[in-house]
Structure formats: structure tokens, C-alpha cells
Amino acid sequence: MSFLPVLKIPAVLLRGGTSKGVFFRLEDLPADCRKPGAARDRLLLRVIGSPDAYGKQIDGLGGATSSTSKVVIASRSARPGHDVDYLFGQVAIDRALVDWSGNCGNLSAAVGPFAIETGLIDAATLPRDGQATVRIWQANIGKTIVARVPMQDGRVLESGDFELDGVTFPGAEIELAFLDPGDDGDGADARAGAGGxxxxxxxxxxxxxxxxxxxxxxxxxxxxxxxxxxxxxxxxxxxxxxxxxxxxxxxxxxxxxxxxxxxxxxxxxxxxxxxxxxxxxxxxxxxxxxxxxxxxxxxxxxxxxxxxxxxxxxxxxxxxxxxxxxxxxxxxxxxxxxxxxxxxxxxxxxxxxxxxxxxxxxxxxxxxxxxxxxxxxxxxxxxxRVTRAVMSRSARVLMEGVVRVPAEILLPSKELP
The missing domain is CATH 3.10.310.10 (Diaminopimelate Epimerase; Chain A, domain 1)
Structure with missing residues (x-):
């Protein structure tokens, strides 16, 4: 029996707040996986290592907890007043299911750093030192998040003395402002288009x-x-x-x-x-x-x-x-x-x-x-009406490179595992 060459997809593993997940640029995904559907879900399930009857996600990048079984897809935003579009998927551990129905507030803290470090935001628009303001469109729920990301020498600053209970080591503080977080239905069309x-x-x-x-x-x-x-x-x-x-x-x-x-x-x-x-x-x-x-x-x-x-x-x-x-x-x-x-x-x-x-x-x-x-x-x-909610988190790149996925997972006849 012959098999297809393995897929190699650029990806970054990041911690955001008390969660961690695998981040992708939309443009780096295989063409069939750049839109909602079974192909996208099959790919992401295989990346994370689900479904796993043993509950360990040994054959993937998931950590066998809800806090570590997550994926993010980001892209440059065409929406006025926004820098990046952010789509979040919560991957079930023991089932073939990616839930796109909500956001992850912890990983929201890592979206700005990921967008800056992977070129989704034009470097010429960013401060060399100080705080970069990144306006994020959260596509699952159709809402805006404003992240203030610390910068040093033109790069995202990750080290700092901000302590967050649930995270062992301190880091640089990232302030997140969730604008109009109370759902009034205004984002329904945007959510439907993003799979939410x-x-x-x-x-x-x-x-x-x-x-x-x-x-x-x-x-x-x-x-x-x-x-x-x-x-x-x-x-x-x-x-x-x-x-x-x-x-x-x-x-x-x-x-x-x-x-x-x-x-x-x-x-x-x-x-x-x-x-x-x-x-x-x-x-x-x-x-x-x-x-x-x-x-x-x-x-x-x-x-x-x-x-x-x-x-x-x-x-x-x-x-x-x-x-x-x-x-x-x-x-x-x-x-x-x-x-x-x-x-x-x-x-x-x-x-x-x-x-x-x-x-x-x-x-x-x-x-x-x-x-x-x-x-x-x-x-x-x-x-x-709640017009604004604010909290602080930290974020850090844990690993960057490519994820390797069996190409057979994308065959049209392939059922969800």
C-alpha cells in the first residue's frame, strides 16, 4: 500500500494566558482548509491528536486538557479599523469535534504577538519600543478586541514581571479590552460567515x-x-x-x-x-x-x-x-x-x-x-449594555516551525476519524 508525502504546514505553538494552542496563518493552510468545513476540521483534529480513545493526545500537539486542546487561524483583516481576523477552535479530546461556537479569552492575548511576529501586521506601522495597539476582529462572535502588546527593539517583548495565577513563570503584561462584549445580535452575520x-x-x-x-x-x-x-x-x-x-x-x-x-x-x-x-x-x-x-x-x-x-x-x-x-x-x-x-x-x-x-x-x-x-x-x-471589559494576560511563543500531518487526512473520501 502506498501513501502520500506528509504535509508540512507552518505553525506556531503559543501560550496565551492560562491556555496554549497551535496558531496558523490562514494563507498557510491547504486550500480546502481555508474555509469552514469537514476538510478544515479533519486537518486540525489530526494536528492536535483527536479523537483519542486513550484521552492523552499522544499522536498530536494537544495536551489532553481543554486548556491545551486549541487551535487558532489568523489573517490580515479587510475589515475597516482592524488589523487581524482571529478564528478560534476548541478541539474535543475524545471525539471528532472542533467547536467553533465561541472565543478563547486566554489565547486572545497571543493573537497580537502572533500577528506581529508572523508579518500579518506591517512592521512600519508598529512602534520600535513601547506598546503596539492591535485591533483584533474575533470572527467566532463578531466582536472587537484591542490588545496592547509590549515592544522592545522592534520585536514583541515576552519577558517581564507580570504574574498570572495559573502560569508558573512571569512575563510581559498584555492588556486586553473586549469592546461591547455583551451580545446584542449585531455580529450574527459575521459569525455565520466564519463558521460561528x-x-x-x-x-x-x-x-x-x-x-x-x-x-x-x-x-x-x-x-x-x-x-x-x-x-x-x-x-x-x-x-x-x-x-x-x-x-x-x-x-x-x-x-x-x-x-x-x-x-x-x-x-x-x-x-x-x-x-x-x-x-x-x-x-x-x-x-x-x-x-x-x-x-x-x-x-x-x-x-x-x-x-x-x-x-x-x-x-x-x-x-x-x-x-x-x-x-x-x-x-x-x-x-x-x-x-x-x-x-x-x-x-x-x-x-x-x-x-x-x-x-x-x-x-x-x-x-x-x-x-x-x-x-x-x-x-x-x-x-x-456592557461597553467594555478589561483584563491583563501574558503570552509567549513556545515553538515555531512546521507541523507534519499525514496527507491522507485531506482526501475527499476521508471520513472524520
């Missing part, structure tokens, strides 16, 4: 708090108060105590409980249906990346995964969030945007956990430590 989907209003039910009707085996009395919000990423916030949690849980205490994970996934599916993201409960399995499910609680003392003690007085609230069916080791950047947005709006479950008064900035505790995020909210014509 329109999600509706920031509060899809028109309320800052809803009561979900659930089977009684999921929650006591079959009722669960929840804030359903589209800001940064569709997110479902519930009170930790209603689920039997304290909000101080470590990652292994939740992820080691298979029954709890099944219960939490079922709650997420019911919330997705209520948000209008799916038409039937079983469809939730086809979009595991969104919505996110998070549980919140008032501040209290706990031990972070690094061993450091986080005092109650150091934080405004506690948050634990699930990503791709498992408790996240820190906090997804997009979920942090949702936290900041909800904390700025009175009456939400998040605002209640943070003391009840709306906050322009909130510091919350997560399994790896703490994070601060700010948001600007206003009531406009009877509807809440």
Missing part, C-alpha cells in the same frame, strides 16, 4: 436572573436560580450552595467525581436550551465549548492549587467554572469577561455573591489563585 453562530441578546431571556425548571435528581425541588448571560462567551452562573458546593473546590475534587460531572453537564444542557443556543437537550453534546457553567460564592479563605493561601479579604467572590465538561484549572478568559459584566449589573447571581452592589472591577478567587477584571455597564433604553 448568532446568540441573541446579552440576557437572552430578558432577565438578569431566571429560575430553571430541572429534573429533581439534578437539584433539590427541581428549581435553580441562574444568571444566563452572553458577554465574552455564553455563560450560566449559579449559586455554589444550590449545587452542594462551597466555591472553594479544587480541580480534582470535582473532576474526580464522574456522577457530579454528568449532573453538571445535564444542568448546562438545560440552560443552553433556555438560552436558545440549542433546540433540543441532546444537541448540547455538539457544542461542548458553549455555554460555560460556573458556580459562585461569597469570599472565604481557601488553598490554591499552588499551595498558596488566598484570604477572604483578598477577593470579592469565589468562582469555579467548567470547560469542556471538566472544572477548569484557573479561569477561562472569556468567562472572566462574563464575570466582570455580571458583577457590574445589579441583581445577577454574580453581583449577589460579590456583596450585592454593582462593581466596576471585581477580583475573584479561582482554583489557581485570583484574577481581576473590570467592566463598564449602563442601562440603555431599559436594556443592560
Amino acid at each position: 453562530q448568532g446568540e441573541g441578546a446579552m440576557f437572552p431571556t430578558g432577565r438578569v436572573v431566571d429560575e430553571l425548571a430541572l429534573p429533581e435528581d439534578l437539584v433539590a425541588a427541581g428549581r435553580l436560580r441562574a444568571t444566563l448571560i452572553n458577554a465574552g462567551i455564553p455563560t450560566v452562573f449559579v449559586d455554589a450552595r444550590a449545587l452542594g458546593y462551597t466555591g472553594t473546590e479544587a480541580q480534582e475534587s470535582v473532576n474526580g467525581d464522574a456522577a457530579a460531572l454528568r449532573r453538571l453537564e445535564a444542568i448546562r444542557a438545560h440552560a443552553a436550551l433556555r438560552m436558545g443556543l440549542i433546540d433540543a437537550l441532546d444537541e448540547a453534546a455538539t457544542r461542548p465549548h458553549t455555554p460555560k457553567l460556573a458556580f459562585v460564592a461569597p469570599p472565604q479563605r481557601y488553598r490554591a492549587s499552588s499551595g498558596r493561601i488566598v484570604e477572604a479579604g483578598d477577593i470579592d467572590m469565589l468562582v469555579r467554572a467548567l470547560s469542556m465538561g471538566r472544572l477548569h484549572h484557573a479561569m477561562m478568559g472569556t468567562a472572566a469577561v462574563a464575570i466582570g459584566a455580571a458583577a457590574a449589573i445589579p441583581g445577577t447571581v454574580v453581583c449577589e455573591a460579590a456583596g450585592g452592589a454593582p462593581r466596576a472591577s471585581v477580583r475573584f478567587g479561582h482554583p489557581s489563585g485570583t484574577l481581576r477584571v473590570g467592566a463598564e455597564a449602563a442601562l440603555v433604553d431599559g436594556q443592560w
Whole structure:
């Protein structure tokens, strides 16, 4: 049996925030993979090493966690006022699925450095020293992100003293501003063209708090108060105590409980249906990346995964969030945007956990430590609108070169693995 020569595709492995992923320039992908479809998904699955029945992604670049099973496609932007278009794919580990339904806030921090270092932005427009302002069009959700990337001697500066809980080593600080992160439907056409989907209003039910009707085996009395919000990423916030949690849980205490994970996934599916993201409960399995499910609680003392003690007085609230069916080791950047947005709006479950008064900035505790995020909210014509959310991350190139992929994966007759 003969085989085709292996494909060699330019790529860069980057860490952004508490995630890492494989980045591609759109122009470097095989022609059939430059548009949404099965060929693109087959290629990216093979790059990452999915689906892997062993759950390890040994034969790919994925790291066998939701935080490390990610891909990014970037290109020069033809959109006025933007420098680069950014498309994000969350790759399932044990299934042949690439979920394009949302953004990754952590990897958003690496888009600017990647665009600068790979020539997607004209070097003549960049400062030699100081901060480069990179305007990013997030194609999955049809929103603008403004990144301020530190520069030194005409190159991206990666070294620095900015510390981010969940990342072992310090780096240079990159400030991210998510403009108008609350979804009002304006980006629906752009999302559809990029392979994403329109999600509706920031509060899809028109309320800052809803009561979900659930089977009684999921929650006591079959009722669960929840804030359903589209800001940064569709997110479902519930009170930790209603689920039997304290909000101080470590990652292994939740992820080691298979029954709890099944219960939490079922709650997420019911919330997705209520948000209008799916038409039937079983469809939730086809979009595991969104919505996110998070549980919140008032501040209290706990031990972070690094061993450091986080005092109650150091934080405004506690948050634990699930990503791709498992408790996240820190906090997804997009979920942090949702936290900041909800904390700025009175009456939400998040605002209640943070003391009840709306906050322009909130510091919350997560399994790896703490994070601060700010948001600007206003009531406009009877509807809440968040105009801006800001947080800081760091990013670093881990490896650059080419990825090698068996060419057979692109044959038209090839089914998804």
C-alpha cells in the first residue's frame, strides 16, 4: 500500500494566558482548509491528536486538557479599523469535534504577538519600543478586541514581571479590552460567515436572573436560580450552595467525581436550551465549548492549587467554572469577561455573591489563585449594555516551525476519524 508525502504546514505553538494552542496563518493552510468545513476540521483534529480513545493526545500537539486542546487561524483583516481576523477552535479530546461556537479569552492575548511576529501586521506601522495597539476582529462572535502588546527593539517583548495565577513563570503584561462584549445580535452575520453562530441578546431571556425548571435528581425541588448571560462567551452562573458546593473546590475534587460531572453537564444542557443556543437537550453534546457553567460564592479563605493561601479579604467572590465538561484549572478568559459584566449589573447571581452592589472591577478567587477584571455597564433604553471589559494576560511563543500531518487526512473520501 502506498501513501502520500506528509504535509508540512507552518505553525506556531503559543501560550496565551492560562491556555496554549497551535496558531496558523490562514494563507498557510491547504486550500480546502481555508474555509469552514469537514476538510478544515479533519486537518486540525489530526494536528492536535483527536479523537483519542486513550484521552492523552499522544499522536498530536494537544495536551489532553481543554486548556491545551486549541487551535487558532489568523489573517490580515479587510475589515475597516482592524488589523487581524482571529478564528478560534476548541478541539474535543475524545471525539471528532472542533467547536467553533465561541472565543478563547486566554489565547486572545497571543493573537497580537502572533500577528506581529508572523508579518500579518506591517512592521512600519508598529512602534520600535513601547506598546503596539492591535485591533483584533474575533470572527467566532463578531466582536472587537484591542490588545496592547509590549515592544522592545522592534520585536514583541515576552519577558517581564507580570504574574498570572495559573502560569508558573512571569512575563510581559498584555492588556486586553473586549469592546461591547455583551451580545446584542449585531455580529450574527459575521459569525455565520466564519463558521460561528448568532446568540441573541446579552440576557437572552430578558432577565438578569431566571429560575430553571430541572429534573429533581439534578437539584433539590427541581428549581435553580441562574444568571444566563452572553458577554465574552455564553455563560450560566449559579449559586455554589444550590449545587452542594462551597466555591472553594479544587480541580480534582470535582473532576474526580464522574456522577457530579454528568449532573453538571445535564444542568448546562438545560440552560443552553433556555438560552436558545440549542433546540433540543441532546444537541448540547455538539457544542461542548458553549455555554460555560460556573458556580459562585461569597469570599472565604481557601488553598490554591499552588499551595498558596488566598484570604477572604483578598477577593470579592469565589468562582469555579467548567470547560469542556471538566472544572477548569484557573479561569477561562472569556468567562472572566462574563464575570466582570455580571458583577457590574445589579441583581445577577454574580453581583449577589460579590456583596450585592454593582462593581466596576471585581477580583475573584479561582482554583489557581485570583484574577481581576473590570467592566463598564449602563442601562440603555431599559436594556443592560456592557461597553467594555478589561483584563491583563501574558503570552509567549513556545515553538515555531512546521507541523507534519499525514496527507491522507485531506482526501475527499476521508471520513472524520
